[in-house]
Amino acid sequence: MPVFEIRDKSIDEAELNRKIEENLKERQSDSLAALAAAPGAHSGLAPSVQDIEIRDGLGFLRKLARELPDYKVFGPFKTLRRFVKRQIAIDKAIVYFMHTVTNRLSFLADRLDSLDKRASTPRDTASEIDVPKAGGSVTSPTDPSAPRMRLDALAESPGEPAPAEAARRDTMREDQAHKDLLDYFHFKFNCVHGGTEKEIREKGLAYIEFLRNAGTVLDIGCGRGSFLELLRENGIHAVGIDSNRHMVDVCSRKALDVTCVDASDYLGQQDNNRFGGIFASHVIEHFQGDDLVRFVRLCYDKLAPGGCVILETPNPLSIFVLGGTFYLDVTHVRPVHPDFLKLLLDTIGFKDIRTLPVSPFPEEEKFQLLKGKDKLVQTLNANLEKMNKMFYSHYNYAVIALK
Amino acid sequence: MMKAIHQLVPNLAYGDAISNESLVVRDMLRSWGYESEIYTDVCDEQVADARLPLAEHRKVSSRKNGIILHHSTGSEVSSYCKSLSDKKILIYHNITPPHFFHTFSDSIHEKLDHGRKQLKYLRASINIPVCDSDYNASELRSIGYENVRILPIAINFEKYRERPPCPFVLSRFDRELTNVLCVGRVAPNKKIEDALKVFACYQRINPHSRLIVVGKVNMFDRYHSFLFDLADELGVKNLHLTGHVSFEKLIAFYHVADVLLLMSEHEGFGVPLLEAMFYEIPIMAFKSSAVPETLGNAGILIIEKRFDRIAEMLNIVLSDEALHRRIIRVQKERLQDFSAEKIEQRLRRIIEDFERC
Structure with a gap:
């Protein structure tokens, strides 16, 4: 009686069965040893519950x-x-x-072990300069002069003693762990509050026309890659960057050309006039004042003449946005006023600068106007409209400009 | 044309195959211009927004509307449905044969029995009976349903692509050890004990391995304690019963898995098979119920439970690269048969016939 059924005929079932029987026989002849060895293989581990x-x-x-x-x-x-x-x-x-x-504890123990390991490897300077005990079984390093050289190096740099160095590395590791957590959190945050793919695509449609026939488009802070996908569907060549590796993973799974890097670092390394278009949605509100100016200048440098820059950001002219949604994301540094942004772009040299209101506030949630033609109603309605404009203006706006 | 086709489900659980399918079906119906909601009284809070309470359905019930009733265990929804004048599609998701539960739980036994009785009682009022596999269809036919349609479970793989795998699972179950994965509710019909026996043999070949069983666990269940007894007896190390996990964790387990081992003796459809195909994990599954139908030419079917030989095969699948690649390729091809477009076409045809009823 066969044990398996393999319907894919390109696989040689008979050969597999032969191999199985052969392996079994081998193992049986060795079974006593195997049985004795199997439990022992784990004897080094703590007893499980x-x-x-x-x-x-x-x-x-x-x-x-x-x-x-x-x-x-x-x-x-x-x-x-x-x-x-x-x-x-x-x-x-x-x-x-x-x-x-126990599982959780052993997980923690594993983590501690690996941390220990990591802590000890880069600090070999500290561990290896310990004088080996007489007759001790310390394995000699491949290069016997290595510890000596390290000692010399230490002697030459008295300004940075080993403990300070270790402390610095600890901080770096701590920083990395913290960044990992932050990345994951921001990814989740983006999934929950960053708008659905559908919303992002609908919004993106308005921008496509500005980027057509422009050459390579750079999407800064491309997130889950929805806009990049839209560009691809429209036959526009585009690359993306994002500093969050989870976002970049999602994009890679969609076969998008995306790099995990900080925006200013990346821009700084590019050739001038490289891009036909630069798109940065919800990026500039994360910058301090000076950094924002530097960022816009970099965008200008890297954009080819005639190229188009699109910067989308929350609209501070809406009180609802200012008091509600803007501070939902604690990494937002400050809202950027459209007039400020326009003036900045103008100063740096952009032309044809215009603003585009994006993501309208749902009409049914605004103050509702009254019906009727008498003067009182009309005055009241005019005031309500003013209030609607103030409270419930568009969620976002974009500034679009050419180099 | 009907104005609305609503769905009635016994419960809407987070991550559950039937619940996920009802969400996919709802979106398809809406895209064709129908009004479509999901009605149920029992739901998990993660998906609470996606449903309306059953009491609300009375208000929209009408001769001119349609209902899709999802039926698995015995539930009040099915009884309620019988009393309505709407036209009805029954999607039957299979009821586990009660004999699996004889030794372990009496209350479940009754519930399943009730489900079967309801199925007979519903028969006259159903316009179109639908099943997710031919195996389920044969069961419906045996109690007198005619002209049963097949609609494989619709899975929204976009969701799998978009969501990030849980980083903690990725680091905890990294690839230092070979990960044998088993997905399914920890219940007698899934024959987790057999997977455990195979794994015990495999662990003698490769001590650096672990068995991960992902699925709902009932801590006070006799079956559960029986599994732990057995693991003790067999000297199995590195057994992990994860219990019910979030979607991100489930994805992460597929990411770290090296092979999917399914010894279940009763699968109405076998969603984990499709998931493993999607994540390019070789499948070894026991040939029972709907498993061969879902697998098609893909994977390796086990027809006799000789654990030592299965363990040897497991070892070969994991170590022979050419074989591994071949299996993955055929699995990928098979997955195409369950693509969203194909399912949509099938559902479209069913709905067109439904309109004519």
């Missing part, structure tokens, strides 16, 4: 429960049996719970 006998006290009852078949159970035994079964279930639950706890 499953191995700990915690049911000693219940051994007798447990046996009783097992040995009393259903039809023999009557009278007080029935209650006892139910009790024992329940007890067994409970102690199993405890084992399961402890199992989870």
